[in-house]
Amino acid sequence: MDELQLNPLYEKVISDLLEKQYSVVENFFPLEEVLELRQSLLTKYDDDQFKKSAIGNWTNEQVMKAVRGDFIFWLDEANCNAAETRFFSRLNDFVDYLNRTCFMGITEQEFHYALYPEGTFYKRHLDTFQNDSRRRLSIVCYLNEEDWQPEYGGELAIYIPENGTERIENIYPVQGRMVIFESSVLEHEVKPVKQERLSITGWLKTRGEVIF
Ligand SMILES: O=C(O)CCC(=O)C(=O)O
Numbered sequence: 001m002d003e004l005q006l007n008p009l010y011e012k013v014i015s016d017l018l019e020k021q022y023s024v025v026e027n028f029f030p031l032e033e034v035l036e037l038r039q040s041l042l043t044k045y046d047d048d049q050f051k052k053s054a055i056g057n058w059t060n061e062q063v064m065k066a067v068r069g070d071f072i073f074w075l076d077e078a079n080c081n082a083a084e085t086r087f088f089s090r091l092n093d094f095v096d097y098l099n100r101t102c103f104m105g106i107t108e109q110e111f112h113y114a115l116y117p118e119g120t121f122y123k124r125h126l127d128t129f130q131n132d133s134r135r136r137l138s139i140v141c142y143l144n145e146e147d148w149q150p151e152y153g154g155e156l157a158i159y160i161p162e163n164g165t166e167r168i169e170n171i172y173p174v175q176g177r178m179v180i181f182e183s184s185v186l187e188h189e190v191k192p193v194k195q196e197r198l199s200i201t202g203w204l205k206t207r208g209e210v211i212f
């Protein structure tokens with residue numbers, strides 16, 4: 001095993017996760033890579049490659065629309081473009097670090113692009129709700145234009161249990177910002193967006209049973 005170089009950025013994420021079960025970092029991906037991913041998302045979207053998101057086994061469109069309104073495109077690591085390859089390569093470096101320093105046992109990952117058209121949202125939920133207990137960490141990186149304003153809405157609201165009550169952390173989807181949190185612990189929600197909202201979102205998963 002090669003010697004592990006201490007990585008201050010990864011260490012910050014790890015200590016945040018230990019302390020509060022989520023972390024927000026601004027420069028995980030260099031700006032030019034964020035812009036490339038944004039371009040690549042938009043190209044696929046314009047090319048009609050996105051699908052309406054679904055929730056578990058729910059097939060009723062109206063029910064789904066009342067819960068989440070985003071469109072997604074699942075990425076295939078074995079078959080992706082240069083920008084996506086760079087994304088996965090940074091991500092895999094981080095996963096390798098997590099596994100080596102925290103014995104996280106991440107063995108799998110799944111990522112999709114997401115686009116929330118104006119007026120859409122994603123109601124409060126837990127990311128392990130799809131009968132998949134293997135989701136360990138949720139990761140979102142925002143691919144919006146540089147001038148995201150609070151009046152555009154679309155904040156990620158994380159509900160944090162605190163002293164028997166609940167605190168809400170509101171995180172705006174500013175360009176290049178990455179949020180990482182414990183999938184099975186923190187409930188969260190995407191507030192209605194008033195401006196198209198873009199992201200790449202995914203889950204780091206451990207080996208384990210899928211519970212039905
Ligand atoms: O885009 C976000 O801020 C969060 C999205 C989310 O919660 C999900 O896709 O499960």
Ligand SMILES: [Fe+2]
Binds near residue numbers: 125126138
């Ligand atoms: Fe979620």
